[in-house]
Amino acid sequence: MEEAAWFPExxxxxxxxxPGIDEPLLLNRQYVKNIGRKxxxxxxxxxxxxxxxxxxxxxxxxxxxxxxxxxxxAVQELLIPFEQIKTTIVQIQF
Numbered sequence: 001m002e003e004a005a006w007f008p009e010x011x012x013x014x015x016x017x018x019p020g021i022d023e024p025l026l027l028n029r030q031y032v033k034n035i036g037r038k039x040x041x042x043x044x045x046x047x048x049x050x051x052x053x054x055x056x057x058x059x060x061x062x063x064x065x066x067x068x069x070x071x072x073x074a075v076q077e078l079l080i081p082f083e084q085i086k087t088t089i090v091q092i093q094f
Contacts, residue, residue: 024087038091
């Protein structure tokens with residue numbers, strides 16, 4: 001675009017993003033693809049839990065997070081049945 005001089009220098013910008021990156025996960029294969037990533041799970045009662053997606057089965061997911069700091073840090077896990085999940089969104093980390 002610059003070489004063809006379609007726009008005067010500096011008068012355009014190009015943004016690249018992944019389509020649907022902030023869309024909730026819907027299919028089991030989407031959950032499997034995102035194992036190891038940080039997710040935000042919203043439950044049917046509107047409560048929210050964030051953690052690393054560790055495992056996915058046909059019936060549930062397992063997330064893991066760390067509570068506390070230093071010597072008092074403890075890894076917690078929560079098994080969440082799909083029937084209790086309203087939405088799950090992958091949290092983008094930069």
